[in-house]
Amino acid sequence: MEINLLNSAKEFFNEEALSKLGNSLGENKEKVKSAIGTIVPSLFLGLQKESGTGLNAILEKAKQYFGDFKFDDYLKTNTETGRINGLVDSEPISPHHNDLLQSIFGGKFDTIVSTLGSAIGANGATVEKLLSLSLPAVFSSLTQN
Numbered sequence: 001m002e003i004n005l006l007n008s009a010k011e012f013f014n015e016e017a018l019s020k021l022g023n024s025l026g027e028n029k030e031k032v033k034s035a036i037g038t039i040v041p042s043l044f045l046g047l048q049k050e051s052g053t054g055l056n057a058i059l060e061k062a063k064q065y066f067g068d069f070k071f072d073d074y075l076k077t078n079t080e081t082g083r084i085n086g087l088v089d090s091e092p093i094s095p096h097h098n099d100l101l102q103s104i105f106g107g108k109f110d111t112i113v114s115t116l117g118s119a120i121g122a123n124g125a126t127v128e129k130l131l132s133l134s135l136p137a138v139f140s141s142l143t144q145n
Contacts, residue, residue: 008141009040009134021133025126032130035120039130042116043138046104058103062139065096097132 013021013036015029022029050058105112117127 005044005141006041008144009044009137010036012137012140021130025129027122027126031121035122035127035130036134038120039116039127039134040138042112043104043131043134046112047138050104054103058100059139059142061096061100061103062135065100066136066139094132097135100135101128101131 013033018029018032018036021027022032025032027035047055047058102109113124113127113131116122116131117124120127122130
């Protein structure tokens, strides 16, 4: 079951999505693919440590934020910059994504961002953006399986 969830979440990041992400982040597609391969399991591990009320609260927030979510719309690019909207903003991640990430990782969020950054060879802002972009794929895979 765990492998199915991981694969389901990673399937959202097809070649086109990886190319768009790479272009938007100034990284090559293979590096982004490798980063997603590390970040998606990290999100599942963060969720796994939650139980009972904590997990229910996170799932309710996710349902509220992503209830009518369309992944293809999420990765639309800005016609002027060629980058994914939201990845060119000065704010690293949207407030509701930040809320979910803080709920999942709690006070260890900065440590996790730093650790993931070292593992994938990316700065903290890039890691935060990839974590944020991975949230809908992770929650969608939970509802599909």
